[in-house]
Amino acid sequence: MYVIAVYDVNEKRVAKMLKLCRRYLNWIQNSVFEGEISEVKLKEMVIEAEGIMDVTTDSLILFKSRNSRWLDKQIVGQEKMSTDNFL
Amino acid sequence: MYVIAVYDVNEKRVAKMLKLCRRYLNWIQNSVFEGEISEVKLKEMVIEAEGIMDVTTDSLILFKSRNSRWLDKQIVGQEKMSTDNFL
Numbered sequence: 001m002y003v004i005a006v007y008d009v010n011e012k013r014v015a016k017m018l019k020l021c022r023r024y025l026n027w028i029q030n031s032v033f034e035g036e037i038s039e040v041k042l043k044e045m046v047i048e049a050e051g052i053m054d055v056t057t058d059s060l061i062l063f064k065s066r067n068s069r070w071l072d073k074q075i076v077g078q079e080k081m082s083t084d085n086f087l
Numbered sequence: 088m089y090v091i092a093v094y095d096v097n098e099k100r101v102a103k104m105l106k107l108c109r110r111y112l113n114w115i116q117n118s119v120f121e122g123e124i125s126e127v128k129l130k131e132m133v134i135e136a137e138g139i140m141d142v143t144t145d146s147l148i149l150f151k152s153r154n155s156r157w158l159d160k161q162i163v164g165q166e167k168m169s170t171d172n173f174l
Contacts, residue, residue: 004091004150006093006116006117006119008116008117008119028148029093029095029146029148030093030095030118031117032093032095032119032148046161046163049163050163050164053163053164054164055163055164055165056164056165057164057165058164058165059116059162059163059164059165059166060162060163060164061115061116061119061160061161061162061163062160062161062162062163063091063150063158063159063160064158064159064160064161065152065157065158065159066157067157070152070153070154070157070158071150071151071152071157071158072150072151072152073148073149073150073151074133074148074149074151075146075147075148075149076133076136076137076140076142076146076147076148076149077137077140077141077142077143077144077145077146077147078142078143078144078145078146079146
């Protein structure tokens, strides 16, 4: 499964969320991550994220696609991630 | 075409980028937008974005999918967008 994850958490929790997401996905920009991940691993990540987040104020959005070929990525301006994260 | 757009621009240009993206897509979180858009309209948006951005430091990433049914969205924590933007 191919996943794009974007979070918006209070700055107190940003470092922890960054560290967590980096363990499961590839960082591509600011608070945006992407990568191939199994459903089980993603569930694990969500449970860990819920442990870090204040779910009444913080937010994590996951876009899931069965196949990364169904998604086309275009970068305008500066490319911040390493090239091996390209689709 | 279904598009997810995430930008990372210098704070001096955030207000302009926000305004631009809102004109074409639905705001869902922080600097994240999504929506149905034609290829022509998207090109128009990218040209306008390039006019706002400093392309040597700022970044705009577009994930494009032919069909929104190929993408499944999961929200953890606070849902910040209005419900009519749901997939």
